[in-house]
Amino acid sequence: xxxxxxxxxxxxxxxxxxxxxxxxxxxxxxxxxxxxxxxxxxxxxxxxxxxxxxxxxxxxxxxxxxxxxxxxxxxxxxxxxxxxxxxxxxxxxxxxxxxxxxxxxxxxxxxxxxxxxxxxxxxxxxxxxxxxxxxxxxxxxxxxxxxxxxxxxxxxxxxxxxxxxxxxxxxxxxxxxxxxxxxxxxxxxxxxxxxxxxxxxxxxxxxxxxxxxxxxxxxxxxxxxxxxxxxxxxxxxxxxxxxxxxxxxxxxxxx
Numbered sequence: 001x002x003x004x005x006x007x008x009x010x011x012x013x014x015x016x017x018x019x020x021x022x023x024x025x026x027x028x029x030x031x032x033x034x035x036x037x038x039x040x041x042x043x044x045x046x047x048x049x050x051x052x053x054x055x056x057x058x059x060x061x062x063x064x065x066x067x068x069x070x071x072x073x074x075x076x077x078x079x080x081x082x083x084x085x086x087x088x089x090x091x092x093x094x095x096x097x098x099x100x101x102x103x104x105x106x107x108x109x110x111x112x113x114x115x116x117x118x119x120x121x122x123x124x125x126x127x128x129x130x131x132x133x134x135x136x137x138x139x140x141x142x143x144x145x146x147x148x149x150x151x152x153x154x155x156x157x158x159x160x161x162x163x164x165x166x167x168x169x170x171x172x173x174x175x176x177x178x179x180x181x182x183x184x185x186x187x188x189x190x191x192x193x194x195x196x197x198x199x200x201x202x203x204x205x206x207x208x209x210x211x212x213x214x215x216x217x218x219x220x221x222x223x224x225x226x227x228x229x230x231x232x233x234x235x236x237x238x239x240x241x242x243x244x245x246x247x248x249x250x251x252x253x254x255x
Contacts, residue, residue: 002128004076004093007065015058016085018045018115036115038085045086045115052117055153057088060113060121063154067161068092068109075108082238086116089237091126097172099179099218104130107171109164112241121153123160125171129222178217178251185213188220191250197243201227221250
């Protein structure tokens with residue numbers, strides 16, 4: 001179960017550090033490359049070109065928090081890491097939508113950043129379904145922005161947050177439409193069969209689908225997010241994020 005905290009509950013110790021250090025080969029400094037290193041334990045996150053700009057996790061976190069607060073929101077946050085702190089997942093929720101009488105979704109943004117070169121600064125729409133604690137990651141092409149680790153990025157982060165927040169009304173429309181629109185169970189099965197996951201997981205997901213011949217897109221979508229959040233997510237948040245992003249594509253059918 002994800003735990004949510006107020007912004008003021010976080011401090012410096014919650015954010016793994018990194019610094020740029022020179023690379024040496026045979027005692028000679030290699031000008032083309034730099035090492036991204038954890039100064040506390042010496043762990044090397046990445047070897048990058050000298051043009052790489054290190055973007056501190058806390059810097060990204062603070063920039064996003066400031067941009068969200070500029071809208072008058074006081075978000076709750078869930079913060080987690082993978083790869084020994086190299087990859088940050090910061091989830092901010094600050095809005096709420098009742099998709100049905102008994103089904104509420106908290107809405108906000110997910111922010112990702114890395115020290116290991118695996119991803120740029122990445123900000124996308126995020127949701128949290130209260131009734132079952134499913135994490136909802138929305139397609140980047142609809143509700144996402146990203147920027148490379150090159151040059152000054154604070155202004156770009158602010159613009160990315162602006163874009164995602166301003167698209168929140170569209171996101172709410174899509175979720176509402178997903179509740180109302182139905183697809184055949186066979187269409188839902190076809191969507192599952194095309195997912196890049198193991199055959200046994202596909203079988204599990206098909207068996208989890210409602211048994212009616214027609215099901216709402218919302219029900220089909222939440223079958224996927226439940227499994228990817230609570231089962232896959234126990235093993236790998238990186239993999240759960242990837243699969244939840246793919247699963248969200250079924251929402252487009254409700255537009």
